[in-house]
Amino acid sequence: MDMIEHVLRRVQSGETAFKPQSESETDIQQFQELVDAAIHAKNIGYLRGCHPLKESTSGRWLWVTVIVENITHLGRQYLADIEKNSRTIPKVIPDSLFGIPTSGDAHIDEMLRVANESFRKPDHASRKAAVEKMWDAWERLKTIPDSNPAQGNNILLSNAADDPKFHELLKNEADQLHKVGNDFHIRHFKTDTTEITRIEHYDYLFHRLLALMNLLLVSLRKNKP
Numbered sequence: 001m002d003m004i005e006h007v008l009r010r011v012q013s014g015e016t017a018f019k020p021q022s023e024s025e026t027d028i029q030q031f032q033e034l035v036d037a038a039i040h041a042k043n044i045g046y047l048r049g050c051h052p053l054k055e056s057t058s059g060r061w062l063w064v065t066v067i068v069e070n071i072t073h074l075g076r077q078y079l080a081d082i083e084k085n086s087r088t089i090p091k092v093i094p095d096s097l098f099g100i101p102t103s104g105d106a107h108i109d110e111m112l113r114v115a116n117e118s119f120r121k122p123d124h125a126s127r128k129a130a131v132e133k134m135w136d137a138w139e140r141l142k143t144i145p146d147s148n149p150a151q152g153n154n155i156l157l158s159n160a161a162d163d164p165k166f167h168e169l170l171k172n173e174a175d176q177l178h179k180v181g182n183d184f185h186i187r188h189f190k191t192d193t194t195e196i197t198r199i200e201h202y203d204y205l206f207h208r209l210l211a212l213m214n215l216l217l218v219s220l221r222k223n224k225p
């Protein structure tokens with residue numbers, strides 16, 4: 001139901017026309033899921049109308065756009081119930097949850113999608129999974145510019161910094177987060193690593209790495225030939 005909630009919130013904000021963000025395989029696949037969610041939302045009474053268009057692309061029939069009408073009373077009640085039974089996401093990051101750039105790597109993009117969806121759920125286990133998945137995405141991202149993670153990390157940080165002082169700031173942040181991933185139950189679960197027990201601590205760590213990942217992905221896209 002997370003995708004349905006996403007559709008309803010976008011419609012609630014005034015959006016009526018949806019289409020893929022780009023022609024990348026990842027964006028097209030994510031859009032197919034969004035249209036399926038919009039159709040299902042209409043079928044269960046959450047939307048007043050849903051008019052999807054399907055076209056043949058390279059022998060495959062794909063949704064290419066969908067027009068939706070406003071939310072029904074049932075849809076508004078659904079969003080109200082969601083608000084009652086879930087936590088409030090800090091206002092500094094809600095747009096990033098759906099707007100973080102893609103990497104061009106299907107595995108990384110899927111990890112980010114799962115991490116962001118898990119983070120929005122209210123239970124402890126989901127937020128724990130969100131942090132772990134975000135860390136996995138970061139570790140794989142390091143190998144995009146170079147198969148050696150350490151060298152790849154240096155390239156990512158250099159792309160994201162325009163002067164030595166800011167590069168030093170990013171390197172210190174990346175080094176600290178790398179140490180967090182190794183010292184706590186995020187990447188390793190050995191007897192000498194520390195368990196994270198408070199949900200707020202997962203939130204804090206997720207925010208930190210999300211901010212860094214967003215910057216690295218934006219910079220990676222700008223520096224692609």
